[in-house]
Amino acid sequence: MLEFLAYDFMQRALGAGLVIAVIAPMIGLFLVVRRYSYLADTLAHVSLVGVALGLIARINPIISALGVAIVAAWGIERLRSSRRLFGESVLAIFLSGSLAIALLLMGANQRFNQNLFSYLFGSITTVTQWDVWLIVGLGIVALIGVLFLYKELFLVSLNEDLAAAEGLRVPALNLFMIMLAAVTIAVAMRIVGVLLIGALMVIPVTAAMQFKSSFKVTLVISVLFSIIAMVAGLLISFYLDLPTGATVVVLALLELILSGLINQTKK
């Protein structure tokens, strides 16, 4: 059963996958409770622009995607907090707008067709050692960020006005959280692919929420669910030759359905 670990690329995929599985639901939980699930998907599409730029400039696309996603995260947060646009409109604009820009950039550079798919849907066979170190490094940054500011982020997510009354710097915290989301996406992009990152940040969290526990316990359950889905997804996709990102997401979906069913029958 462990023979899949005999392959370097599977070790790399597992290492990177575990980092993603831990931080994606952590950040995702804060987004979900403030009804901001679509932010993940939007930033994922934005980071596609970064991928295109990275391929043009011949730098690691994870780094350029991170840069672009952080700038966009800042822009989204500014527009949202200015309240001149509805929050969800801002997300829709950034999502489709950045996809258009990414397609233009890639269209002008025909060589990218072959690379585009590996970023849209993820690819575990061509993750390099350098990618793994980058993913681990960024993952640790995100993890430390959440652990250090857990209480503050928690308050801001639940009630911005209350947090402000408590004397917290709400705009700065909002910005910080959305940037953590950008980091998570840049990290997850290589493995699960741009189109499926959102699912990884939202579905395990929603599944954990079915148990109606405290914020902290929900956080732990969602991380647990996402690790299980990631490991099982890697195994299944490896042995049955299925696309990895999609397998992981479908397993997470299954966890959500099971959680819903189990908690419904109780009454």
Added chain:
Amino acid sequence: MYKKITIIIVIILGLALAAVFASRSKVNNFVPKSAKISVTASFYPLAYFAEQVGGDRVSIQSITPNGTEPHDFEPTPQDIITLRSSRVFFYNGNGVDAWADRVQPELIVGGVKVVAVSDAVSLMPTPVEQMVDDEREDKRIFNQFDPHIWLDPIRARQIAELIRDTLIVVDPSGADYYRGQFSDLSGRLTALDTDYTKSLASCATRDVIVSHYAFNYVAERYNLKLYAIAGMSPEAEPSAKHLAELTRLVKEKNITTIFFETLVSPRLAETLAKETGAVTNVLNPIEGLTSEDLSAGKNYETIMRDNLSALTTAMLCQ
């Protein structure tokens, strides 16, 4: 609550275990049972040459499956396992099989002999002068060298020579066999070259419109002038401006035929043909066989001859 969570986790992990056991027999098959030398090639033409040279002494597997454009291909984990379990891996390089560049360090560590067949031939730079203006600005991002070396019979022979020498290193006891197999193939490729030279010697036009720049080595050897609808990658869409330029070109030079490729939709070639009154025909860059090709018993050599007859018709050769 913990019980419920445990149930869910057990179900998911159970699925994973079921997948592992379901594929047990499959995984074991990757260890070659025969005494044959296992050889992998990144895509069809290389697999074909290796098959011709290696004959009965090797078992060949092409990693890019039939009917798939190698430019778009990404290997699955099972492909990597197949690669890892082979003795020799032949790949082309220069962008056709870009994934091979990425996986090869791992293969070398795993003890696989990795051979880039481009090393055997003289390469031409990617043709900048044939691009339209807006493409030329982007030339720095294209691969420096044109990868489509297998379409030139002479370079194909040089590739086969490198394959022969590699196989002799890996399997010295078969040296005489490989030499014999190679000289058969070499003779056929030389004949192919002679036929191309003769058939394309005197033609009404030397202008040929193809769907992407796959045929530069052919054009150079047999003195054709190529224009491509798309650029280097077969599925890139040309701009409207480029299509308009090509339309003008077809009319000016009285080009009879717009060529398209087997693995790519003929949509663009048809648009251009309709616009200009030319006909469309297939010019196969032999990046992979379709299942129809296979059932029709086609291979590299027969398709090279199909291409030749399509060219002689299009160029109105005598």
